[in-house]
Amino acid sequence: MTQVAVKLKAPDERVAKRNPFQKLLARPEVGALVGAIVLFVFFASVSQTFIQPASLATILYGSSTIGIMAVGVSLLMIGGEFDLSTGVAVISSALTASMFSWYFSTNVWVGVLLALAVSLTIGFINGWILMKTKLPSFIVTLATFLMLTGLNLGLTRMIGGGVSSPSISTMDGYQAARAIFASSVNIAGVGVNNTVFIWIALVAVASWVLLRTKVGNWIFAVGGDANAARAVGVPVKATKIGLFMAVGFCGWILGMHNLFAFDAVQSGEGVGNEFLYIIAAVIGGCLLTGGYGSAVGGAIGAFIFGMANKGIVYAQWNPDWFKFFLGLMLLLATIVNLIVKRRADSSK
Amino acid sequence: MNAKQIDQQQLLKDEKDPLTHTPVHLLSLANVGKHYGNIVALTDVTLAVDNGRVTCVLGDNGAGKSTLIKIIAGLHQHDEGVLHVMGEERKFGSPRDALDVGIATVYQDLAVVPLMPIWRNFFLGSELTSGFGPFKSMDVQKMKDITKKELADMGIDLRDVEQPIGQLSGGERQCVAIARAVYFGAKVLILDEPTAALGVKQSGVVLRYILQARDRGLGVIFITHNPHHAFPVGDRFLLLKRGKSIGYYDKKDITLDELTAQMAGGAELAELAHELEQLGGHGDIVKEVQAEVAETASAGAPTQLRS
Numbered sequence: 287m288t289q290v291a292v293k294l295k296a297p298d299e300r301v302a303k304r305n306p307f308q309k310l311l312a313r314p315e316v317g318a319l320v321g322a323i324v325l326f327v328f329f330a331s332v333s334q335t336f337i338q339p340a341s342l343a344t345i346l347y348g349s350s351t352i353g354i355m356a357v358g359v360s361l362l363m364i365g366g367e368f369d370l371s372t373g374v375a376v377i378s379s380a381l382t383a384s385m386f387s388w389y390f391s392t393n394v395w396v397g398v399l400l401a402l403a404v405s406l407t408i409g410f411i412n413g414w415i416l417m418k419t420k421l422p423s424f425i426v427t428l429a430t431f432l433m434l435t436g437l438n439l440g441l442t443r444m445i446g447g448g449v450s451s452p453s454i455s456t457m458d459g460y461q462a463a464r465a466i467f468a469s470s471v472n473i474a475g476v477g478v479n480n481t482v483f484i485w486i487a488l489v490a491v492a493s494w495v496l497l498r499t500k501v502g503n504w505i506f507a508v509g510g511d512a513n514a515a516r517a518v519g520v521p522v523k524a525t526k527i528g529l530f531m532a533v534g535f536c537g538w539i540l541g542m543h544n545l546f547a548f549d550a551v552q553s554g555e556g557v558g559n560e561f562l563y564i565i566a567a568v569i570g571g572c573l574l575t576g577g578y579g580s581a582v583g584g585a586i587g588a589f590i591f592g593m594a595n596k597g598i599v600y601a602q603w604n605p606d607w608f609k610f611f612l613g614l615m616l617l618l619a620t621i622v623n624l625i626v627k628r629r630a631d632s633s634k
Numbered sequence: 635m636n637a638k639q640i641d642q643q644q645l646l647k648d649e650k651d652p653l654t655h656t657p658v659h660l661l662s663l664a665n666v667g668k669h670y671g672n673i674v675a676l677t678d679v680t681l682a683v684d685n686g687r688v689t690c691v692l693g694d695n696g697a698g699k700s701t702l703i704k705i706i707a708g709l710h711q712h713d714e715g716v717l718h719v720m721g722e723e724r725k726f727g728s729p730r731d732a733l734d735v736g737i738a739t740v741y742q743d744l745a746v747v748p749l750m751p752i753w754r755n756f757f758l759g760s761e762l763t764s765g766f767g768p769f770k771s772m773d774v775q776k777m778k779d780i781t782k783k784e785l786a787d788m789g790i791d792l793r794d795v796e797q798p799i800g801q802l803s804g805g806e807r808q809c810v811a812i813a814r815a816v817y818f819g820a821k822v823l824i825l826d827e828p829t830a831a832l833g834v835k836q837s838g839v840v841l842r843y844i845l846q847a848r849d850r851g852l853g854v855i856f857i858t859h860n861p862h863h864a865f866p867v868g869d870r871f872l873l874l875k876r877g878k879s880i881g882y883y884d885k886k887d888i889t890l891d892e893l894t895a896q897m898a899g900g901a902e903l904a905e906l907a908h909e910l911e912q913l914g915g916h917g918d919i920v921k922e923v924q925a926e927v928a929e930t931a932s933a934g935a936p937t938q939l940r941s
Contacts, residue, residue: 498774499770500770502772503761504759506749506750507758510748511746511747514741517707517741518729518760519730578749
């Protein structure tokens with residue numbers, strides 16, 4: 287057996303059969319990519335407005351508000367957990383920033399930084415409780431979701447006396463923060479919101495981390511088999527808590543956008559959005575059970591969401607149908623992912 | 635008793651490390667015990683592991699084999715006795731601690747993450763990186779090359795290191811895990827039932843890798859319930875039963891038949907035959923068991939049988 291001659295240089299004849307097309311099919315996001323192309327062609331053919339630059343910018347903006355969160359949620363899902371508190375945690379972050387700087391009359395940036403700390407802490411607490419109790423993340427984050435929903439409403443009424451945070455548009459630092467989190471850049475006569483660039487940057491960083499760093503290796507491992515990962519020395523707890531904090535970071539960015547796009551936040555908002563982020567990640571090919579997926583997939587999932595959301599309007603259909611489409615898309619995308627994955631695995 | 639038990643005091647004091655000639659064992663356990671709440675999982679286990687030697691731990695299901703390796707691998711801590719590594723007393727808080735002193739474990743079921751490519755599994759937890767600070771990235775090409783080369787050195791001819799490891803056969807997966815432990819400079823290699831789920835041919839392949847690891851100077855702990863797998867490769871044999879050591883032998887002091895007889899528990903077989911007879915069971919089954927009793931009785935451990 288030791289004398290078996292292994293041809294290291296020449297490509298092994300047993301792998302030569304796998305052409306680039308099959309390699310592409312084995313990628314996690316391929317189902318979503320096919321879905322996105324089909325959807326794009328479909329809407330482009332039924333609506334003239336859909337492919338105009340201004341409409342595309344709007345679609346990208348809509349996608350980015352989901353996509354920024356989908357980056358964190360995708361990583362978390364690859365790491366084997368999911369987070370139901372993301373939707374309201376975004377609002378918690380925005381409320382923290384506005385209420386703090388309003389109540390203490392500080393520069394807005396103080397509130398913004400405090401909000402970052404709060405967002406990371408929420409993520410940390412989620413992860414820490416999960417690791418300590420070993421309860422399913424469904425239960426832990428459902429509890430956080432409910433508690434944050436209550437805190438958002440309760441504290442806002444207690445401090446500000448209403449259901450929305452007071453306007454902070456005249457405060458110090460507001461314009462600068464708005465310029466970063468919520469302004470548009472003019473590209474070829476079309477205003478593209480900053481969130482689109484933040485989104486793309488986040489996807490790039492997340493992809494790099496996932497595919498090219500050891501932390502990425504750990505994320506796949508803790509999601510694929512946490513016991514095996516622990517046994518070979520991967521810091522499972524730190525990795526998972528870190529993932530929840532990464533979700534918190536994404537929530538902070540989106541929260542700041544929500545705040546500075548206007549100048550106040552409704553305390554009851556955000557409920558239900560957590561599912562949109564999860565849907566984007568799942569459509570993008572992230573396995574609900576963990577260990578498989580990609581950041582790019584989550585981004586494509588968010589883009590599909592954006593196209594369907596705005597495309598229905600551009601096609602002048604009744605937006606009532608949107609949720610139906612979303613559900614159908616989720617089902618189709620996951621089935622396609624499943625089939626593609628099985629075929630890719632068997633045609634090695 | 636035909637088979638001469640190793641005098642444990644003698645062994646812990648006088649036996650020398652075959653490579654370094656220092657009077658310490660690479661790894662040794664003295665009177666180690668472990669209980670989970672009020673359940674005693676392991677009591678009074680003594681064993682030694684040396685460079686270039688294979689120590690086999692034999693026992694049936696529930697004998698305490700898993701508890702024993704979990705203690706050595708750092709997944710659990712022992713409650714009684716002492717564990718020495720190179721003469722120094724240790725108690726491992728986590729698998730990382732055990733890995734850091736060179737104890738690598740190849741688990742029967744959780745050796746690898748099935749969905750991840752082979753090379754990612756090979757380097758999992760010990761990734762090669764280049765670059766500085768936050769821009770440290772993995773040296774992917776180098777990791778792939780090393781994986782391919784190391785596996786080839788172990789005689790494993792791989793199709794593609796990008797393949798998810800779940801697509802490999804059970805034996806191949808074991809071998810990847812062994813190669814990984816050898817590459818990362820393990821001094822002690824613990825193999826948890828590596829042949830349990832394998833066919834005859836695959837088992838042979840794995841046994842050959844055990845010998846290769848031994849010849850590279852590793853101390854190997856080979857956990858198994860199959861004396862036919864243990865005997866050809868082992869240098870020492872520890873037999874466990876219900877959390878206790880029922881025998882600890884050097885290879886020169888025991889034969890395969892004796893080992894099998896000890897494992898099977900000749901006394902229990904005799905009891906079973908008796909019970910079957912009383913129940914008026916099928917004659918041929920009773921005869922079969924009786925024949926087996928006679929066989930084990932002639933093979934060894936007569937003292938136990940007479941009782």
